[in-house]
Amino acid sequence: MRFKGPGQVKSMLCNYAVANGYQLCFEKNDRTRLLVRCSKGACTFRLWASWMSDEESFQIKSLKADHNCARNFKFGSLVTYAWIGSHYTKEIVESQKISVRKLRLKVMAKFGIQVSMGQCRRAKKYALKLVEGNLVEHYGKLWSYGHEILRTNPGSTVKLDMEDGPDGKKYFSKFYCCFQGVKQGWIEGCRRVIGLDGCFLKGVCKGELLCAIGRDANDKIYPIAWAVVNVENKQNWKWFLELLIDDLHLNLGNGFSLMSDQHKGLIEAVKELLPYVEHRLWQLNGYGCAHSVASISFLNRDVEAYVDNMFSTTTFTKAYNYRIAPMNSSDMWPETNYTPPLPPINRRMPGRPTTKRKKSTTENTGTHRVSKAGKKIRCSICKEIGHNKATCPQRRPQKLNVKKQKKQKVCVNQNAGQGSTSEPQQHEEVEMTPIEMDTTQNDMQVALTDVESSSAGDFIQYVQFTPPRSYEGDEGVMGEEADVVEEAVVVEQEVEEVNPNAQVDNGNVQEVAPVNQVQQVCVRPISDILKRIRRRKSERILKLKLGKTIGGVDDPGNSKGKALVID
Template sequence: MIDVVDEHEEFMNELLRKLNGDEQVSDPFKAIVAVESFPIHDDKTNWRMKKPILSEKYVNAKQFKDCLTYYALVNGFSLWYHRSSENEVIAKCGQRPLRLKNPDAGTLGFYCIIFMKYNRYPSVGKGDEPKCSLRCFGRKMKTEDSFQVVSLVDEHTCVRSFRFRSLINYKWIGKEFGDKIWANPNIRLVDIADLVLKKYKCSVTLNQCSKATTWALSEYDKSIQQHYALLRSYGDELLTSNPGSTVKIGVTQNPDGKVYFDRFYVCLNGLKKGWKRGCRRIIALDGCFLKKPNQGELLTAIGRDGNNHIYPIAWAVVSVENKDNWTWFLELLAGDLEINGGVGITLMSDQHKGLIEAVKDVMPYAEHRQCARHIYENFRKKYSGVEFRNLFWAASKASYPVLFDTIMDRIRAANPNAATYLIERNPKSWSRAFFETNRGCRMWQLSGLPCPHACSAIFAMGKSPKDYIPAWFRKDMYIGTYSTYLRPAGGISCWVPNNLNKPLPPQPKKMPGMPKRKRRRAAHESGSGVRIPKTGVVMTCQLCHEEGHNKRGCKNVPKDKPVKVSKPLVRPRKDGRPSGAQSGVGASNTAAGSHV
């Protein structure tokens, strides 16, 4: 050890002498890079800056042709390949004037057609016009495994072209705009053509766009199958990077022997430890649909930290939201969080029947609350209006039962059926007036913070209100929530192959009726923002002039449109005399006065 220290001290002293003197110091850690005799093409260059350079080297002929394609798109060159193989590529200008056998007739003769078949682009056009000299020749190098530009004539004299023939095919469109097609499989062909024209100034046909859509979706389906086959390796990587986590995968096997994905559960060790240390004992359960091409639903369990921020606990992907999958999810969640039958736990969810039944079986002692927003979504379908909206939320936020009963009396006075509907939804699960209490002040119990009256009493006793705040709101609990961290998992290249059966993507289920392309908007979501929605508007038939239907579904006898009685435009007299008499008298008096 002493020798190492001495050697290091000697090295540092020598380095200081060189720095203080005029002797040049070389960096011992600087890598020596071999100087290339020819430039190497950088594939990460922006497509607008790609350009073939004389003596530039490429990986293969495909990379060279891709560079030529972007170069032609930027400059509007219509290239065609005189030769195209893995060993050599010759690209020339694709614009040539056509030879006509009879220029006056304006048609192509038989000889000209045969000639163009073997010599697609003649070197000299009609009238001995000079040909375009654009030409690029590349071939595979003999000294190394690279593709190099041997000769380049970068002089183009033709007009700009918007049709690039064989340079742009359906596969190229599918590769360039695959993300747009995958995000919206029902995208119109015209929209794809507009995207190509807007970005690359290139005109493509609808047939090319149709083939590009089919090719992109088929390639995406292949990638989806490969991703599902890696699920077991992904689960192993999560367990390796985050020891103590819970990862479960369920599959179904058909009679033909094929294995299909069924469900997948994840609860990372850092999340479960953080919830146990500092989160409030309330868990929100919900599910949502997954977009195509991934079939199924996402189940989530979300907590709340001391600052009332959301805290993810666990999630699962299942084929369908039902009692069986919710029971499986809650059993795994209860085991990870060490919840014994739900004692001391408050659950909040929507009104899904399968979830309600699963909670009764797995966590029977948990206080199960329902989301007031979901209840209002169903309530407003039958009883809409601003008055019902304000009364419902006032009943939901009522802090004690007497106030709740008072608001329900107002709802009952407006519509008895509306009050009956809300009572049937079990107000104990969605109104704060019936939540469990341990103190005398309701606002103190609901918020967890002492109210002004409680603070006055606490100060009178000579104590601090901080001593009466729950532990969930304290700094040490909040720090304990995030004291654990999630370790990043390695990429796909780091995953260890799993020899178990590789699941296939779940088989799509065809639902009855026409598939909907737009998502259903909730009550609190606005429309397009252009026009007022017609929700709740009463229609009037133009045939029978009755309300409740339109002329398409009218089964009544057509009637004449009722005549509207117009109101008099002249203001009536206070003494009841007709206004015409007043005007007549005034007119006669005026006439008499003028006569005098």
């Protein structure tokens, strides 16, 4: 076996030892020779390699490959950080934020060997340094690459743009290339349709690849020009279109059509540089082919004479009549005196950076539940497939959540004129309907009536009844009594005559003249009362608490101790 040098042989032996679980020891290790034995002295493995005298190659001259020792995956100094970095260079470069702990687990899972955190940390730095060193070398050859294109393909267009960094050095910014053979082939043999688009570059150096694509006579893709920029915006698209217009002689865009993804920066650049180009929707003018063929045949003329020359074989061959000359390898490119550009500065992307990669549709998302993707649901109402009960067309309309009006208790003292007694008062339950109270006798009579039956001169109040509440410490009060809150607006209150000689004794009305007046209390729904209170927030809300009888005796809220007496 021939090798380039001893380093290549040692790398091969390290891979062999890790794959088979052997511990090797380099007894002689220099630039001219290499002697390798197994670390255990009783093992018979031995390898000798040195340079050949008649040719420039490093070869293995003797080998005893048999081992009589047990396997052991503790390799010591055989597995170094350089070996780890060379095996995981691609993964480290693609995801530079990979943690050292995760890299250590990857090495353990793949090779079954234990490595330290320090080795993994140095391996990560080693891999990034390898790539970055190559990038500096590769970007430094861009000037030579452009001159090589112009030397082998005269008439081509190559543009390289650099920008000044914060440290004063020159960094790569933009690069444009259009070969002369492609340029002439599109002008002479392709349709006047150009497609513009850009895609992301997801390697070590991020950026955007801008492309201009045409269509030949056979409706196939025809690349025209390409460019590498740092970001897709109006400024870069304008720079790309200016060079493309000069190469293809587009002028102001008369007779040309553009197809694109309608990027905002691209639309603005096209409006400025190509105001007359078609860059919207397709516009079909004239008649269809079937109608035209029928009309031409009716006139006894040749249909092929009316076909555009763009679809002929002659035009198709013109598109590929020009060639792109091959170039020499990079070690033969001409040297230039220009300042070599450095790799582009990594631009910080907007938003919070993600730490997890994007998983494919076939991978497990990490949830503990089975995915319902593709599962057909069945409605529990109509038993049909394709919807559930929430969107079922046969679902009954929802009932309005209207609460029924609760019955309120009105407690009325049946023996108001006989003084207080030790027996509890009787309570009657009535609904929120007008109540007629006859005050012509000492014993009050309670009866239900309609509002329409009240005559002129009645005493009308709109009140709201609340649940009964007991008052402690009031003399002569037996049991629970109704706590009534009256709204601050009295709709109608008409009293013809009031006896001024009426007196109040211990809550009982004395010398009440008999009158033919009837006092009515009309109950209004609480919703109307709340509306009135909202409309008249600035008004004073009057709260009245009726005592033993409605409208006749002492009231806890009556601070002056006056009684409402009807004569």
